Amino acid sequence: MSDQWHAVALSRALGRKPKRAFFAGLPVVLFRDGQGKAAALHDRCPHRFAALSDGRTRNGEVECPYHGWRFGADGRCTAIPGLVGSLPHFRTRRFAVTEAEGAIFLSEGAPEKAPYVHCLQGQHVIVRHVTSSTRSTLIDTAENILDATHTHFTHKGLLRGLSAKRYMVAVEVTGGPGWVEARYTGEDRAQGVISKLLEGERVKTVGRYRHPGIAELEYWGPKGMVLATTFHLRQTDAHTVEGIGWLIGPKQGGLGYIKALAFRPMFRIALEQDRRVLSTALENARHAPVAKPVIGPLDFLREDIARIQAGEVPLAAATPRRFQIEL
Ligand code: FES
Ligand SMILES: [Fe+2]
Structure with a gap:
């Protein structure tokens, strides 16, 4: 299972706002990074477990609605509002993401092949x-x-x-x-x-x-x-x-x-x-x-x-x- 792609949402359903999906028994937050590429993280802020999907996307990162910690597409915490001095290393789990034929696919592993989507894939x-x-x-x-x-x-x-x-x-x-x-x-x-x-x-x-x-x-x-x-x-x-x-x-x-x-x-x-x-x-x-x-x-x-x-x-x-x- 872990090396498979799973379709979790339609591409068009993911715009500027982060979106929650369930995958691999976990809540996952989907959002778009600075380049518009889809990203997926465990939808649980490591700080107090708030749902990141209730927050917003800022400059391609997702911002927690509780204390505003921010996370990049790689899962690293990039900002703790109010902190003076250097940022400690915190992270949340990330999932491999790809988009194909109008849908967003996630994997727990790192599949080598592109996802199988449908039987007439790639045709007009x-x-x-x-x-x-x-x-x-x-x-x-x-x-x-x-x-x-x-x-x-x-x-x-x-x-x-x-x-x-x-x-x-x-x-x-x-x-x-x-x-x-x-x-x-x-x-x-x-x-x-x-x-x-x-x-x-x-x-x-x-x-x-x-x-x-x-x-x-x-x-x-x-x-x-x-x-x-x-x-x-x-x-x-x-x-x-x-x-x-x-x-x-x-x-x-x-x-x-x-x-x-x-x-x-x-x-x-x-x-x-x-x-x-x-x-x-x-x-x-x-x-x-x-x-x-x-x-x-x-x-x-x-x-x-x-x-x-x-x-x-x-x-x-x-x-x-x-x-x-x-x-
Ligand atoms: S719970 Fe997310 S920043 Fe505090
Ligand atoms: Fe039927």
Whole structure:
């Protein structure tokens, strides 16, 4: 985990004011240094533990709201207002920070590689950002994003048609170190409002989980990928999962922009439908008796996601699986 990048905020959400985020079990203050580069420190002033994020940014440093101690991007205390004489050495913990594709990423370590952001990274595509906060667990939230069978119920009419008609679909589950994916082929063009508006013919859908908490969906037409969503998820406390998502589509002349306008609000509706189910499920799980959820015969990814989270290689890496289902 420590050598991974984790998306913690959208770049546009960090302006002149410092901002609090939760990362690695700690409150972290994000701010911009003199060059506009994002910096991240433990959001706890070493003096009396005030939250630095309640203070302000001054000349690229963050100023504590309590006694005004100031800290630079490297975590060093650079000023103690009122002090006459030399400054003692105090510091607060800093985190590695990088920005990519409109988001701020943090790491506890020092990753060598740039962060993986989304499946069409670096290409000329239309991107819309979304953020979410869900009362749930990371595995339940990731599974929910990748779960094809709930769409008939939770998103009836939106992602699926109103009829109960289903089609025979082939599912292939494959994986490797740090990832597992399910490929669905043979679907009819999906009949939900979103699909009608945004897609043409659908030849395959891919749902993929990647370490350390990335859930992505790809919709493929005969000429390539037509739509994709990549969600970076983080468990910020025992019952909250925060997500930063990229909604991505090709430009298709100007048409892509029109689609993108329609996409985000509808996506928000779907997100809200999922949040409701997930938060109720979390509350239910906390009532006695303590139990483990049942892994159903169509829950293709659950166990492998759990293995990846535990730092193990998913079963699908050695043994790809094939299924036929009605979707
Ligand atoms: S608590 Fe931060 S300066 Fe005193
Ligand atoms: Fe959903």
